[in-house]
Amino acid sequence: MDRLDRMILSILQEDATVPVAEIGRRVGLSTTPCWRRIQKMEEDGVIKARVAVLDPAKVNVKVTVFVSVTTNQHNEDWLTRFARIISDMPEVVEFYRMSGQIDYLLKVVVPDIEAYDAFYKRLVSRIDITDVSSAFAMERIKDTTALPLGFMQIEAAAKAR
Numbered sequence: 001m002d003r004l005d006r007m008i009l010s011i012l013q014e015d016a017t018v019p020v021a022e023i024g025r026r027v028g029l030s031t032t033p034c035w036r037r038i039q040k041m042e043e044d045g046v047i048k049a050r051v052a053v054l055d056p057a058k059v060n061v062k063v064t065v066f067v068s069v070t071t072n073q074h075n076e077d078w079l080t081r082f083a084r085i086i087s088d089m090p091e092v093v094e095f096y097r098m099s100g101q102i103d104y105l106l107k108v109v110v111p112d113i114e115a116y117d118a119f120y121k122r123l124v125s126r127i128d129i130t131d132v133s134s135a136f137a138m139e140r141i142k143d144t145t146a147l148p149l150g151f152m153q154i155e156a157a158a159k160a161r
Helices: 003-014 020-027 031-043 076-087 113-126 156-160
Strands: 063-070 092-097 104-110 131-136
Touching: 003 020, 003 031, 020 031, 063 113, 076 092, 104 113, 113 131
Parallel strands: none
Antiparallel strands: 063 104, 063 131, 092 104
16 A cells, blocks of 8 residues: 555545546546556455445435443353344444443434334344443534545555655
8 A cells, every 4th residue: 555545545435436537647647557556455455345425314314323232241142143133223324342331332323213212122122231322413513434544554665656
């Protein structure tokens, strides 16, 4: 990875539909070498997917809920089952195992409070949970899928160029 790769990634994170020729022009490469770099980053798993980012309100999931889950079950079987259950719930768009007071954090998107209540009832009926706490987002202030690229490790040979 070098500074050109970082520039390419920055462009793709902003808009994955930018044509390769345009990306190459912006970073100072012809189309073929630019395309090879993108393909290499896809093969290496740096670029996991290229997706469309949707407007939640326009697809009727305007309520975001952060759900904190605590359990007294700390074994692999329980976690495997819990992960499978969560994977089958499309309302959960992010799922994390946490350190600290809570064990798991879910980001859930639904149309309204009633839909969240139905989600909650399905969740607690499918697995034993010690505590569930929900926090409803009042306003989306920053929303990005772009990762900060300033922390990328740049190859020493690339820095010398």
